[in-house]
Amino acid sequence: MxxxxxxxxxxxxxxxxxxxxxxxxxxxxxxxxxxxCSSGCLSLFVPKAEQIDSPIVDDLRKDPDEAQSFDHSDYGELLERHVDYDTARVDYAGLKADEAELDAYLDRLAKADLTELDDDGELALLINAYNAYTLKLIVENYPGLESIKDLDNPWKTKRYKVAGYTLSLDDIEHGLIRPIYKDSRIHFAVNCASVGCPPLASWPYEGAKIDKQLDQAAERTLGDERYARVEGDKLYLTSVMNWYRPDFVSDEFSPSAESLPLYAAKYGGEEVQKLVETREGEPAVSFLKYDWALNDVEGARE
Incomplete structure (x- = not known):
């Protein structure tokens, strides 16, 4: 025994x-x-681009006889007033004071008719909806909020009305924008209210300008050393590019490249371009630690 x-x-x-x-x-x-591990390990848990099962998809697939435009100018005025594009910060205190104006825009989004818009107009509306509802979520819980991750299920809760349908933020980004429009640049356009996130634009996306605006968002992000920079002989990139790597290097998405460094060189600054060229498109790559702190102007002053 x-x-x-x-x-x-x-x-x-x-x-x-x-x-x-x-x-x-x-x-x-x-x-x-x-x-x-670094923040890159989170790529294991990032939602895939999978189209949601919802009748909103049928509306998005319809081609209008004569495409109309959706007026985002009131939202643009709010962004211009409260978003500092250079510092990638948002004046949430000021936006909270103008919350009624934000609500009025969201109410119009809730009643939008997607069947009247062409593909570019739809994409612009969905990007604006994601960003505007994220702003609303933060304003509802401001002040006293240190990170969007302090909230309960901020991306999965179905509470946001778009064109008569109730969606979650994940539905909008991963269930509609990514799988339907397959544009890798949207990762530099949607904003999750965090310091580590690519900057929120101080203007709304518009169907007639969407291609140029998405290029601008990619260049603004990858041309900024906070999101793409060279240290020695290594290229450091935003973790967003690691989390959503397939969107940047797959032929299913456009624009795309054979590797993340080559994609970064397409939109990045001279130093990034030079390193990628010198290393024949294959420099050593690391990913920057993602900062989930709220992208509030107050935080920038501390």
Missing amino acids: RARYVLGMPPLCMEFYMTRLPIIAAALFLLAGLTS
Whole structure:
């Protein structure tokens, strides 16, 4: 009997331990990996671009006989007033004072007729809807909010009305924008109210200008050393490009490139372009730690 005891464990305890050892080992391995890895590990948990099962998709697929435009000018006035595009910060205190104006725009989004818009007009509306509803979410909980991640299910809660349909933020981005329009540049246009996120534009997206505006968003982000920079012989990129890597390098999306460095060189600054060219498109790459702190102007003053 004594020979069956190990480390002071009685037989039944030892049997229990041994049958669960693989599970325990796997859990410890995963925990060690998550605690030691950079923010790039989060790519394992990023939502895929999968079209949602909703009649809104049918509306988006309809080609209008004569495309109309949706007026985003009132939203543009709010952005111009409260967004500092250079610092990538938002004056949430000021926006909260103008919350009624934001609500009025959101009410118009809720009643929009998507069947009247062409593809560019739809994409512009959905990007604006994502950003405007994110602003609304922050304003509702401001002040006293340090990060959007402090909120309960900020991206998965279905509460945002667009064209008569109730959606979540994830529905808008991952269930509609990414799988339907397949434009990699949208990752520089949608904003999650965080310091690490590509800057929120101080103007609304518009169907007639959407291609130029998305180029501007990509250039604004990858031309900024906060999101893409060279240190020594290594290229550092925003973790957004790691999380959504397939969108940047897959032929299914456009624009795309054979590698993340080549994509970054397409829109990045001279230093980034030079390194990528010197290394024949294959420089060493690391990803910048993502900062989930609220992108509030007050935070920038501290």
